[in-house]
Amino acid sequence: MAPSNTAAHTRLELCRRFVATVQHSTNLGIEVLETGEDSVRCRMPWRAELVGNPETGAIHGGAVFAFLDQVGGLANACAIYPDYEITPTIDFRLDHLRPAESGRAVIGDGVCYRLSSQVAFVRVTAFAEGLEEEPVATGLATYMRMKIPRGSDREAPRE
Amino acid sequence: MNELARRVTQCRSGEAAYQDLVDHVPYARFLGIQVEAHGEEMTFVLPKNADNLGNPTLPALHGGAVAGFLEQSAIIYLLLKMGEPRVPKTIDFTVDYLRAGYFRDTFAECRVTRLGRRVANLAIDAWQVRRSEPIAIARSHFLLSEEAEDQLS
Numbered sequence: 001m002a003p004s005n006t007a008a009h010t011r012l013e014l015c016r017r018f019v020a021t022v023q024h025s026t027n028l029g030i031e032v033l034e035t036g037e038d039s040v041r042c043r044m045p046w047r048a049e050l051v052g053n054p055e056t057g058a059i060h061g062g063a064v065f066a067f068l069d070q071v072g073g074l075a076n077a078c079a080i081y082p083d084y085e086i087t088p089t090i091d092f093r094l095d096h097l098r099p100a101e102s103g104r105a106v107i108g109d110g111v112c113y114r115l116s117s118q119v120a121f122v123r124v125t126a127f128a129e130g131l132e133e134e135p136v137a138t139g140l141a142t143y144m145r146m147k148i149p150r151g152s153d154r155e156a157p158r159e
Numbered sequence: 160m161n162e163l164a165r166r167v168t169q170c171r172s173g174e175a176a177y178q179d180l181v182d183h184v185p186y187a188r189f190l191g192i193q194v195e196a197h198g199e200e201m202t203f204v205l206p207k208n209a210d211n212l213g214n215p216t217l218p219a220l221h222g223g224a225v226a227g228f229l230e231q232s233a234i235i236y237l238l239l240k241m242g243e244p245r246v247p248k249t250i251d252f253t254v255d256y257l258r259a260g261y262f263r264d265t266f267a268e269c270r271v272t273r274l275g276r277r278v279a280n281l282a283i284d285a286w287q288v289r290r291s292e293p294i295a296i297a298r299s300h301f302l303l304s305e306e307a308e309d310q311l312s
Contacts (some may be wrong), residue, residue: 023212024221027189051185052231053246055163057293059250060186062230086214089222092254 011035038079057102072122075110087143094139104128167244203232220260236269247301
């Protein structure tokens with residue numbers, strides 16, 4: 001099936017379809033809130049099973065990492081839109097500035113600030129919902145662009 | 160003594176299996192992390208599980224799930240190695256993804272590069288087929304003590 005026949009009509013739609021195909025991201029409960037030309041904002045609800053420190057109820061740093069890795073991939077999808085490519089992570093560094101407060105969802109912003117022919121460069125920030133001025137984590141990542149050859153049976157993800 | 164400290168003490172003395180400590184952390188259960196102890200050496204295992212997939216067509220593991228596995232492994236490792244049993248706080252975590260993680264069991268081993276009074280530096284390797292072909296390598300800094308936290312805030 002040609003990608004053009006199944007292409008998402010908007011970046012938001014593309015990102016939502018993308019997340020729906022990624023089992024682990026679905027399990028994390030990731031929702032896509034907004035998209036821009038090269039950016040995305042997502043939400044990961046607080047859930048007891050994502051807790052890292054049972055004494056404080058704070059979400060595990062690893063869960064925040066997995067969330068933001070997905071946010072970065074979606075920022076790439078926005079920058080590459082209307083084309084669609086898969087972008088495996090080359091490296092990802094996350095700084096944990098403060099704990100993610102128990103009971104609050106985490107909001108993640110991603111920006112693909114440079115898209116070269118081979119590599120996508122991304123910045124990510126996360127904060128507890130309602131506390132945008134106090135980020136819980138900031139990160140930098142690079143992703144490899146893997147162009148999907150024409151005529152391939154791979155296509156933009158569908159639900 | 161709190162619940163965590165009690166479990167760590169029991170693990171160290173051999174009264175409890177290391178797995179008891181892993182199972183105390185909700186996120187570790189979410190990923191399905193197992194720990195194998197060989198004397199004082201530890202290998203962490205992320206068993207093959209469709210819940211941790213990222214790319215459905217390959218299929219390949221979600222890079223974030225691998226990172227979460229490595230971070231949790233490092234925290235458990237530190238809890239069992241350091242003096243005062245207190246959850247170390249991740250300062251930063253960096254992962255280099257070297258190969259695709261395929262749909263199979265993944266293993267991890269941790270090395271303490273430096274264990275300071277306030278900060279620990281760890282290197283964590285993940286592999287699937289052989290140690291010499293890691294799928295991802297991570298390094299990380301952890302904050303260990305209360306005083307350190309006071310000084311940073």
